[in-house]
Amino acid sequence: MRALIGAGEMNPSAAQIAERAGVSLRSVFRHFEDMDSLYREIAALVEAEVMPLALRPFEATDWRARLVELTARRADIFERILPFRVAGAARRFQSAYLMDDYRRTVALEQSALKAILPAAIAGDPLLFAALDVVTSFDAWRRMRQDQGLSIKKAEAAMRLAVERLTAGL
Template sequence: MLDSVNVTPLDGRVARSVRTRAAIVDALVALLEEGSAQPTIEEIAVRASVAPRTVFQHYADREALFAAVSESRSAHLTVLMGAIDAGGELEERVAAIVAQRARVYEWIAPVRRAALLMEPSSESVHAALESFRATKREELARVFATEIAAYPQRGRATLVAALGAAASYSSWAALREQQGLDVEAASAALERTLLALLTSC
């Protein structure tokens, strides 16, 4: 059996490393939420109360740091997505999807804007965004499977694509940022769009 005297120092270093990594991630998220789309390593270090070299000791580059942010937020994102019953009335399911997208998009918006800037030059960021996009499309296909199956076969792929576009982050951002709608008004616009698509045979 290992002596606790030998174990404790190592455990202490590991714990400090974990705390430092978490502080760096939290610092980046805080800066993004304050509107800084591309904070510098120096800004992140100041917010995390560490030296810039410490940031690089834990994260080799900005891509690795953004990957850590994505990983740290994934559990909460799963909770926000929730579980939507695919067997309810159409209006209820549309309302549930709209509520889901509103709470998810409002929460991810600051980090999402930064990720979109990085996507063209970052394979890991691109992969993370594509994975989430696929998850959202699959959720729409599951929740509205009945309506999609009832649609004329030649138009199903177009309907699925239209649903995905309408319920995308880009569409939500257009409603909130470009048109200046509040969450309630943006939700109403999205709900009306989805209902129109799903009832137009």
Template sequence: MYAYDIETGVRPPSHVDGRSARAERTRQAVIDAHIALIRAGELKPTGAEIAARAGVSLRSLWGHFGDLEKLFEATGAELLRRQDDAYEPVDPSLPLSERIDAYCRQRAELLEFIAPFARSSEVRAPFSRELQHNRLRYFERAAFEARVLFARELEGVGSEVRCQIESSIAISTTWPMWVSLRDVLRLPVPDAVEVMKRVVKALIAEAVAARRPATVG
């Protein structure tokens, strides 16, 4: 007996599908609860606090995620999904000054969004491989965005110097830099953005200066 209509390919409703849907709702409720607690200022929410916020039992929470690492992985994926939904690439055809301004303002908006989660990660990352991986993903994404947005300025730069400049831009537009500007120096967002813009502008100027001379045919 087929588990689906062989003519339409549509599976009929089943108790299994219902259980899967309930399981997915429970998983999402736990992830949402984890995010809500961190956003509310709880840097190290416990399993019991997350379960209570989600309206599920502690046993159900660990039955779906197994351990904190799996919960960190799922929460990180959800945060990236939300960022992707809100992301609008800066137009790479804009003049350089406009690109730098738009890019840094966009990065600042993102960093303010992830600030509670980055602070939470700082507490637990030394003991969590998954949180360390999440940090690397944010860095790699920032480097990729810079590579695309400033492709014209990076063209013709030697691979080693280009990689160093891309990494430098990523560092200057991700959490390590932002936390220094906001939490250590206590700069308001507009002032922190201006510092970020100065750094990116200087790095792009270095890239342009490092271009190889065009080969004369």
């Protein structure tokens, strides 16, 4: 399933999973009691790949440079997880696990952003909300898929939005 989603098949069927894995349809269902258990397996693999990147200490020492570093880091991570998050978004309203995972991920993104900002910015609900949105996966997905921006241009757009929101602070 991970290979299918990674190749752009956002909603693979059990039959496609079985064919790709070279096993019977019965084997797919025998190994995974339900689709949520399959999603858990994929999420664990994706998380194992990206969490070391997300948790890497910042090299920068001031908040502005850390914010620039955060946008570059998120661009890398978001690009790696793009097909998996898009596939999950399509099903999260039918899956308690995917909805919980989505909420956990958004909370993690928000806390990581808040941790590098000065208290005056993190404590400003409107400014924080704006920074949260422009550095979010949803903004990344929209720039990459809906607007057709390259990775480099999407990252530059994210950085520009952050710089404009924090100019003069």
